[in-house]
Amino acid sequence: MTDPAAVEAPGPSLHRLADALGVATDFWDFTGHHRTVGAPTIRAVLAALGVDAATEEAAEAALAEIDVAPWRATLPPSVVVSAGREHDLAVHVPDGTAVRVHVAVEDGRRWDLTQREVWTAPRDVDGVRTGRATFVLPADLPLGWHELVADVEGGSRATAPLAVTPAALEAPTLATDRGWGVMAQLYSVRSATSWGVGDLADLAELTAFFGDVGADFLLINPLHAAETTGHMTPSPYLPVSRRFFNPLYIRPEDIPETAYLTGPQRALVEWAAQEVRPANTTNEPLDRDASWAAKLRALEVVHAAGRSRSRQRSLDRFRAEEGQGLEDFALWCALQEKYAGRAWPEELADARSPFAARERRELADRVDFHAWLQWVADSQLAHAQQVAKESGMGLGVMHDLAVGVHPDGADSWSQREAFALGIGVGAPPDMYNQQGQNWHQPPWRPDALARTAYAPLREMARTVLRHAGAVRVDHILGLFRLWWIPDGMGAGEGTYVRYDHEAMVGVLLLEAHRAGAVVIGEDLGTVEPWVRGYLAERGVLGTSVLWFEKDSAGWPLEPGDYRDLVLATVDTHDLPPVAGYLAEEHVDLRERLGLLTTPVDEVRAEARLERERMVARLREHELVGADPTERELVEALHAYVVRTPAVLVGVSLTDAVGERRAQNQPGTDTEYPNWKVPLADGAERVVMVEDLPGSARLLSLVAAVRAAMGDDDRLAD
Structure with missing residues (x-):
């Protein structure tokens, strides 16, 4: 990350302009230090939003335009609200002109809106004295995509899309209060009749097998x-x-x-x-x-x-x-x-x-x-x-929704106006990726999403959820803010750009509601304190990973202190499976690839302390004895996660068969065979779909998980 002393701070107008457009001028890093975002970064990000901020004068002019822009249109470009409460709608017409507004509901009904007695001073807009009328969107509007219609005195009419979204999604529909499932990289799990990679026929076989042994989902x-x-x-x-x-x-x-x-x-x-x-x-x-x-x-x-x-x-x-x-x-x-x-x-x-x-x-x-x-x-x-x-x-199939798309791909070509060009999405430095990450994916422009009634998000969610019982949203914080990195700058030289999270989350929930699906948000990493609470209130499950859940002293979090509205797992695809993690392979690999910015001895000592504390915690809960085997540790760690109140528990297929290699090493490209590792056991013998029903290690882990959940009757049958 750039030396803070060398950062050119933004001037007053640039600062106000950035704030108005949701571009962060400062932030707190993973070490707890306050960081100022450099003016060059802010100018580049604003340019990607179509705003000239090259000088303080240009920034002032842009601020004036932002202030007047809503008054130029009768209705907003789109409106997204939550069901169950009233919302105000601002309508702009020539001062003194009568206007009537109604909602054309998607099922053909008409809802006439009532004007609220709110006086707002009129203003001159492009030579026209313009007034603002405030109408009330009632709390009992039905869920769905509707149309706002404003009939203005004199015969003109304006329309705008209106989305009425669930206040909160309902809890998952499971046989019991809690459920468990399996997590797999489908391409890596092959059968005798696959074509070199796992496919949708293999997916059907996997769901059949894991459903038979009691799983509620396959992520x-x-x-x-x-x-x-x-x-x-x-x-x-x-x-x-x-x-x-x-x-x-x-x-x-x-x-x-x-x-x-x-x-x-x-x-x-x-x-x-x-x-x-x-x-x-x-x-x-x-x-x-x-x-x-x-x-x-x-x-x-x-x-x-x-x-x-x-x-x-x-x-x-x-x-x-x-x-x-x-x-x-x-x-x-x-x-x-x-x-x-x-x-x-x-x-x-x-x-x-x-x-x-x-x-x-x-x-x-x-x-x-x-x-x-x-x-x-x-x-x-x-x-x-x-x-x-x-x-x-x-639930059945649980899809995973990536955070972005390839800069030269189909979405960025066909929806060019929706993306911020010259920007890559990534993450600032953190304890696991100390140089930060640039995923080289162009982000959506917040203003373009509003102009298109969130069509890119809506259409994507609708397709992904069509044949699924749940979706995991990778880096769900991207619905709130994303780390934008201007081209030519390092991953640590970016800044956060805010999105209209009420609208983004609402649109996603509306599509999930229509599909009868559950939404899980991957909310790991640097998270603003209020975000997890907000998502929980909207019925979006969070994500808890055992290795990342620690108390203020650095000890593994007690099971009872976990959140309940989460998908809880032992590990992720960005870490080695349990067997490899316990053997410190995440340290060895990063050292070999030159990804450490801290001396390897310090990193290794931290890894050993982490393991020692975890094993000690397992002993406290009487899940392991004095000298546990690798297999016993794997099962104990999963039993520990089951003891949390998490509504969903995930078991990695790699852990079940004894695999030690990570599927992905963040911060690398060709240096490691990311996303190319076939499913194998601890001896690197290939494990195929046909092998799973006879895998003693897998069946033992499944039995341990189900016994810990008090749900092992069907497996015994």
Whole structure:
């Protein structure tokens, strides 16, 4: 992080402008020190928001514009409110002009609004004397997406979207008051019939097995779309789109049309599978590119074979329901294929340009193909969730929602106006990543979200939740504020930018309510004290990780002191599994990769003290004896988490089979095989889907968890 003494502090006007737009001019770091944000950072962030703040004079002019902007429009660009309480609505019209406002409810009803007796002084706006009328949005408006309509004297009419969102989501629907589930990186869990990576057929088998042994959910990595040509980014947290899915996870043989292929066509599919199936049994880093190349050839054969009339109608309905978003995504995929390895023409920077329209016509066949892939993935996801529920899972599939998208991906191309260009999202330095992190993902612009009635968030949430019982929102603090890093600056030289969290959380909850799903927020790291309480009040579960939960003296937090409205786990995918963590592999790895900013001896001593205190705490609770084995420690740690009041408890599949390697090492790219580690046991022997029912270690851990929860009857059966 930059030396505080060398930081150029913002001037008074720049400071006020930043505050007005939610750009932090200071913050508290993870060590408890107060930090001032440099003026260059603030100017760069404001520029990404379309605001010129190069000088104090420019900042003053921008402030004046911000002040008058709401008075220029009759209605706000969009309104998001919580059900159950009244809200004021400001309406601007020429002074002295009558106006009537009503809500056109999505079910066809009309709600006339009452004007409140509130006087606000009129003001001159662009030469027009403008007044403000205040109307009341009643507390009993139904949940949903509605339309505000303002009829102004003289015949003009203004409209704006209105979202009425749940005050709070209902608690998870489980057989008992609490539930447990399994966490898995789906791509790493393969079966004998996988194509080198775990897929949606494997997901269905996993949910069937874990549902049978009592699990309520299966949390998987984000299945967001990745590149369809060239090198596929391994990280599921750097997708090209968060709304659409990666067709890599499709199982070609499970597409109904595959069963009716001719002999030669079927042979092409089988040959493609045979190229990559031998990889299922190796412990080498996963090769997504090889798997996708094989699947792509097979999928093209199946697509070309055609569909029955009813199946085609189903596909047509799917495309109509997904609308322009799907068409734009499919076009981006087709363009990526066409210009593989080459720069796109400048005319294609705008997805709405005439040049893009021409490409859409010329690439219609490939656009159809990529839209079809999304339909197929959607169908297989629906089947996996159906299997999960039929196996007895209370929630079923729990999706993971990444914090952002690739800067050159489909979302950032088709929704260019919604993103802040020249900015990367990341995190300031903390105790686990002492150099900070830059995930190189462009953030949404808060003003653009309001202008579009939060369409990017709404559409993404609706798609992800369609076949899921829950969603985990990675870095849910991003709905409140994000760490923006201007291009060319270090990860520690960014600043926080605030979002309208009432609107962001409300939109997410409305879509979750419609889907009957639970929302879990990953609220780890530096969190403002009030945020966790706010999320709990709205019915959003938090996240507790055993290794991070400590009291003021640095000892493991007592089980009774954990929060109850959380998903509690022992570890995360950014740390080694328990076996590796206890062996200090998180220290060894960071030392080898040069990621430590503190002497390794100090870091190792802290790790050993952490382990000693944890084992001591387990002994206090009579969960281990004097000299516990690795397996006993793993089971004891999970039993400890079960003793917390957490409403949901997660068990990592890597812990269940004895894996020691981390799936991801933050702060690295090619230095470590991030997101490529296949599931294996402690001896690095590959563990496949078919092996799980016979895994003594896994069944023992499941039995320990269920016994601790007092719910082991069905497993005994």
